[in-house]
Amino acid sequence: MTSDTIADPRSPVARPRRRGPNLEKWGWIYMRLSGVVLVVLIFGHLFVNLVAGDGIRQIDFAFVVGKYASPFWQWWDVLMLWLALIHGANGMRTIINDYVTHHGTRRVLVWAVTLAAAFLILLGTLVVFTFDPCLGVTQDSSLWDMCQG
Template sequence: MTAIETSALKPADRPRRRGVNLEKWGWIYMRASGVVLIVLIFGHLFMNLMVGDGVKAIDFGFVGGKWADPFWQWWDVLMLWLALIHGANGMRTIVNDYTSPGVVQKVLKGALFAAAAVLIILGTLVVFTFEPCPVGAPADLLPSFCAA
């Protein structure tokens, strides 16, 4: 009987790569952010749809009142950041799966990064700079709940 020699290295004998394993941390992020997003989204839906008058109460005044509280500002910003990064990371995985390494893959990943960054910046600015009753605005343009 003849033994067949194999040149494949056993996992313990393979040289280990140095540095941060970004794929592993991306995988961990997707699981952790998914769990946190479930809590944030269901809390958001419960407060907006079940508490008070439900969906018919959601209007400009409702959002203005909700975002007057820093707790809800941070709740919504955390939900925004986690959802956008989670989605962009998922799309990055799809780009990796369906394109070969090269220029196209780099362009697609760059576009994903740019879109996520712009949306995160704009969304964060909207939440923290939202002012339903701006000072100096004409009284006829202000919502009814603002003091003229």
């Protein structure tokens, strides 16, 4: 092949194989698995909150207090939060890798998405597991009697 010959576009490109885990493959697998689990978690969440019982009329502060009193629902919501945020961040990472051509800009954006997702996961997890309906309740609050018992 001479220097003025163009290679066949359908011929495989010989790239050296990188050592270590194939992170793109595992990211692809994660997106498929987390998507299936998220469908179950989200529809379960919607059913319990909007269909079961009195439907949407039941959702108020007392409903949230009762729901977060159960470790089952705490873990359900935290799992939904973790999977959704990691799923979304991985999707954003893929979009950034596909469309941002400048290496430095791509790196900054991927780090920004990663830090934002990590911060929201941490904050959301703290909210779910440290939720205290009696925090800051005063005597003139409608929650005063509930929090005294």
